[in-house]
Amino acid sequence: MDNFELVILLLDATLRTSTPLILAALAGMFSERSGTINLALEGMMLGGAFSAAAVAYYVGNPWAGLLAAIATTICLSLLHGFACITHKGNQVVSGMAINILMSGLTALVGIALFAQGGKTPSLDHESRFQPITLPGADAVADVPVLGSIYSELLSGHNILVYVAFLAVPAAWWVMYRTRFGLRLRAVGENPGAVDTAGIGVVAMRYRAVICSGVLVGMSGAYLSTAQGASFLQDMTAGKGYIALAAMVFGKWRPFPALFACLLFGFLDAAATRMQGVILPGIGEVPVQLVQALPYVLTVILLAGFIGRAIPPKSLGRPYVKER
Amino acid sequence: MHQMHGAGETGAVQPAIELRGIDKRFGAVHANKSIDLKVEKGTIHGIVGENGAGKSTLMSILYGFYQADGGTIHVDGRLCDIKGSEDAIAVGIGMVHQHFMLVEPFTVLENVILGVEGGAILREGVDKARGELKRLEREYALDVNPDAIVGDLSVGLQQRVEILKALYRGAEILILDEPTGVLTPQEADHLFRILETLKQQGKTVVLITHKLREIMAATDNVSVMRQGEMVAHRKTAETSPEELSELMVGRKVLLRLEKGEAAPAATVLEVDNLCVETSQGVRKVKNASFSVRAGEIVGIAGVSGNGQSELLEALGGIRAVTEGQVLLNGQDVTPGRGVDAAELRKRGVAHVPEDRHRMAMVTSFSAKEAAILGYEDDASYQKGLFLNWHAISDATKHLMSEFDVRPNDPDLKAANFSGGNQQKLVLAREIMRDPELLLVGQPTRGVDIGAIEFIHKRIVAMRDAGKAVLLVSVELDEIMSLADRILVMCDGAIIGEVSAADANERVLGLMMAGVDPHEAKAAEGQS
Numbered sequence: 001m002d003n004f005e006l007v008i009l010l011l012d013a014t015l016r017t018s019t020p021l022i023l024a025a026l027a028g029m030f031s032e033r034s035g036t037i038n039l040a041l042e043g044m045m046l047g048g049a050f051s052a053a054a055v056a057y058y059v060g061n062p063w064a065g066l067l068a069a070i071a072t073t074i075c076l077s078l079l080h081g082f083a084c085i086t087h088k089g090n091q092v093v094s095g096m097a098i099n100i101l102m103s104g105l106t107a108l109v110g111i112a113l114f115a116q117g118g119k120t121p122s123l124d125h126e127s128r129f130q131p132i133t134l135p136g137a138d139a140v141a142d143v144p145v146l147g148s149i150y151s152e153l154l155s156g157h158n159i160l161v162y163v164a165f166l167a168v169p170a171a172w173w174v175m176y177r178t179r180f181g182l183r184l185r186a187v188g189e190n191p192g193a194v195d196t197a198g199i200g201v202v203a204m205r206y207r208a209v210i211c212s213g214v215l216v217g218m219s220g221a222y223l224s225t226a227q228g229a230s231f232l233q234d235m236t237a238g239k240g241y242i243a244l245a246a247m248v249f250g251k252w253r254p255f256p257a258l259f260a261c262l263l264f265g266f267l268d269a270a271a272t273r274m275q276g277v278i279l280p281g282i283g284e285v286p287v288q289l290v291q292a293l294p295y296v297l298t299v300i301l302l303a304g305f306i307g308r309a310i311p312p313k314s315l316g317r318p319y320v321k322e323r
Numbered sequence: 324m325h326q327m328h329g330a331g332e333t334g335a336v337q338p339a340i341e342l343r344g345i346d347k348r349f350g351a352v353h354a355n356k357s358i359d360l361k362v363e364k365g366t367i368h369g370i371v372g373e374n375g376a377g378k379s380t381l382m383s384i385l386y387g388f389y390q391a392d393g394g395t396i397h398v399d400g401r402l403c404d405i406k407g408s409e410d411a412i413a414v415g416i417g418m419v420h421q422h423f424m425l426v427e428p429f430t431v432l433e434n435v436i437l438g439v440e441g442g443a444i445l446r447e448g449v450d451k452a453r454g455e456l457k458r459l460e461r462e463y464a465l466d467v468n469p470d471a472i473v474g475d476l477s478v479g480l481q482q483r484v485e486i487l488k489a490l491y492r493g494a495e496i497l498i499l500d501e502p503t504g505v506l507t508p509q510e511a512d513h514l515f516r517i518l519e520t521l522k523q524q525g526k527t528v529v530l531i532t533h534k535l536r537e538i539m540a541a542t543d544n545v546s547v548m549r550q551g552e553m554v555a556h557r558k559t560a561e562t563s564p565e566e567l568s569e570l571m572v573g574r575k576v577l578l579r580l581e582k583g584e585a586a587p588a589a590t591v592l593e594v595d596n597l598c599v600e601t602s603q604g605v606r607k608v609k610n611a612s613f614s615v616r617a618g619e620i621v622g623i624a625g626v627s628g629n630g631q632s633e634l635l636e637a638l639g640g641i642r643a644v645t646e647g648q649v650l651l652n653g654q655d656v657t658p659g660r661g662v663d664a665a666e667l668r669k670r671g672v673a674h675v676p677e678d679r680h681r682m683a684m685v686t687s688f689s690a691k692e693a694a695i696l697g698y699e700d701d702a703s704y705q706k707g708l709f710l711n712w713h714a715i716s717d718a719t720k721h722l723m724s725e726f727d728v729r730p731n732d733p734d735l736k737a738a739n740f741s742g743g744n745q746q747k748l749v750l751a752r753e754i755m756r757d758p759e760l761l762l763v764g765q766p767t768r769g770v771d772i773g774a775i776e777f778i779h780k781r782i783v784a785m786r787d788a789g790k791a792v793l794l795v796s797v798e799l800d801e802i803m804s805l806a807d808r809i810l811v812m813c814d815g816a817i818i819g820e821v822s823a824a825d826a827n828e829r830v831l832g833l834m835m836a837g838v839d840p841h842e843a844k845a846a847e848g849q850s
Contacts, residue, residue, distance in 0.1 A: 179440040179448075186426045186437055193424040196388070197438030197488075198409030313427070321388065 018265025022164040023219035024243030025257045027212040034208030035188040035314040039095025042240025043102035044073045048220020050106040053120040053231035056127040070217035077213030088318030118233035129158035129226035160222045172254040188312035191319040201319045245298040251309045267294045337400030339364040339527040345394035354380040356551045367528040369538040372548035373771045386418045387411040417489025418498040427474030479510040498529045508832030515541045535564040585807040587616040591791035597647035599633045607633040609815040620792040622806025627797045630815035639674035640664035673753035677764030683749045691719040691733035726751035743774030764795040813837040
């Protein structure tokens with residue numbers, strides 16, 4: 001295998017590993033730009049993954065699973081919103097509660113329904129999202145460089161990968177070019193300004209967390225019905241938090257967040273590649289060290305080594321009309 | 324365009340706003356008691372009252388921010404049911420809030436169109452708004468760059484954005500809530516000129532303020548509120564500041580503080596080349612040098628946010644200084660270099676911070692707990708390992724009667740005292756320790772007129788007892804009536820010094836805006 005092919009393979013894996021991060025990071029962005037901290041991404045992703053796998057298994061169709069995942073995460077978002085927006089609860093506590101709840105609940109329901117130790121049964125071919133071959137991919141496969149970039153790197157992913165990458169410009173457009181986006185950003189900065197402009201703050205924030213729910217639902221469905229073929233207990237393994245870190249690293253903006261997700265995804269893909277590789281002068285790289293890299297990087301990034309991120313001004317603060 | 328009417332004397336013209344029997348309670352507080360108010364079309368109508376008189380509540384009801392418990396609102400003679408801001412906007416009411424309702428990272432244009440974007444996609448609306456904004460700016464002489472980021476604008480310009488916002492929504496009636504609190508006198512004058520233009524264009528302006536000078540200068544009619552009630556309506560031309568202040572307080576008040584000549588003695592506080600930076604590395608105080616002598620009050624004037632808060636906090640020992648030196652009676656007490664707030668207290672520096680609720684007291688404490696804060700390790704308060712609550716209670720009672728804190732109940736929660744009584748308690752705590760130097764910030768913010776008089780007298784009494792007093796206040800009137808020497812801060816630097824005898828509002832105002840004192844005086848000489 002030559003180096004070029006190795007790079008293509010690595011980038012190909014990067015796209016696949018960063019997809020759930022991108023969707024979840026955008027989900028986090030919608031919620032946090034409106035002023036609601038969304039630490040619950042992890043738990044929502046888990047809930048989405050479980051619903052998608054379970055429903056896809058029963059119905060035999062991944063789209064049904066996707067819808068179930070989105071429905072689940074919208075419900076969880078509304079729960080988070082009910083605690084944080086309606087009842088002005090602590091957003092971090094509500095988020096963590098949802099994470100803990102979903103970690104336990106998915107395992108519990110999984111055992112009750114399938115009795116496989118918290119797993120869902122493996123999905124067959126029909127019940128998963130399948131790779132899509134882009135038009136002409138086979139025809140150009142033999143063209144050097146560009147051909148293999150197109151046919152191997154860009155073609156052959158499942159629909160959710162493409163959706164995730166298209167969601168980035170779409171989210172940018174919604175955020176910066178529409179009335180909805182303007183109001184959403186305003187409500188996260190100064191809800192008083194939105195209120196006095198005659199727009200309901202609560203309704204606006206609910207709409208934002210629902211957007212967040214839709215996106216993170218797709219991310220969960222991707223894990224269990226596209227990348228994997230079943231739900232495994234705690235299969236998100238911190239991806240929700242990493243997505244959140246990517247969003248913060250991207251300063252609550254879609255394109256920078258995309259690059260952060262790609263970076264994390266690349267490290268993840270590289271970690272898999274590096275296993276067992278013997279580097280000159282160092283010897284075999286310990287697997288654990290490589291696997292820990294994305295998390296270490298998360299800590300470093302969040303500690304603020306790279307630029308200062310200015311969060312939305314009202315982030316984490318429930319809106320109370322002052323007297 | 325609306326026709327001009329001579330203050331509605333024709334009788335056929337409906338008042339722009341008529342409130343009938345507006346009533347509002349917040350729990351136990353009766354904020355508005357059956358308020359009636361008529362505002363004539365095409366006039367500037369002032370509403371005065373002390374803090375907590377219910378002015379802002381009344382206007383918030385009119386703007387739909389709160390719902391009244393009873394009463395009706397009529398706009399242009401029509402009964403209106405105003406349930407939210409959108410209803411108020413729909414009947415042509417616009418409001419400029421005391422704390423601006425602006426989204427700082429947005430551009431001026433984005434702030435103006437927020438809520439009236441004119442379509443789901445921004446572009447078309449934005450182009451239309453740009454043209455409309457140009458027109459408004461021309462018509463009312465409100466120049467602002469529509470593409471500037473609001474957070475980068477000065478406070479005066481931000482206020483213009485608020486006015487533009489209201490006009491863009493088609494406001495015929497503009498309510499301004501304490502609009503001059505954050506402005507220099509010159510900026511305030513400019514604002515009043517804008518209001519005059521608005522009036523000439525047929526708009527109706529309601530101006531809420533507690534500054535009588537502004538009422539006298541800018542309004543046609545004035546209504547006075549006291550403790551939730553509307554106590555009087557006057558034509559501005561037929562009333563006087565004395566009458567208005569008496570109506571506001573309910574008794575005669577001395578507007579001018581009586582005090583004798585200062586007799587400054589030895590230097591107590593010597594500040595040399597002091598610099599203070601925030602944790603983000605922003606320099607808030609730039610090379611400040613000055614001294615305060617025993618037996619004098621030195622006032623620091625400046626528009627809020629020009630470094631005076633940081634200077635006071637540094638001198639009080641709660642903010643480290645980056646450069647420079649502070650000497651107290653010749654000894655080095657530079658905060659952050661081994662000297663902290665507790666050490667300064669021991670050496671006779673008392674500090675009444677600017678923000679009563681955030682720094683001066685814990686509002687959920689009882690009065691006696693609040694009264695020993697910072698002095699809780701005093702020997703007379705101890706009984707072995709424990710606090711001697713009997714002694715503390717007695718000491719607090721003494722403080723409270725000495726400073727006329729009402730009710731005289733050491734067990735009452737601090738939050739349940741009025742602002743004036745809270746402030747008197749804090750002052751009592753600091754002054755009764757008989758300090759060498761009193762640092763005091765905004766001593767009368769949110770305090771009623773009666774308490775202001777009392778607090779001012781006590782501060783002057785400190786001076787007459789031969790103590791040094793450093794006063795920081797954004798209220799020019801307060802600085803001018805209390806201080807013997809006035810230092811003016813602008814953008815972190817001390818621009819210059821004026822003696823109280825030479826001080827007037829114009830010179831101070833120019834200096835507060837950063838004009839060199841000599842030029843300011845020259846400009847004063849020409850006018």
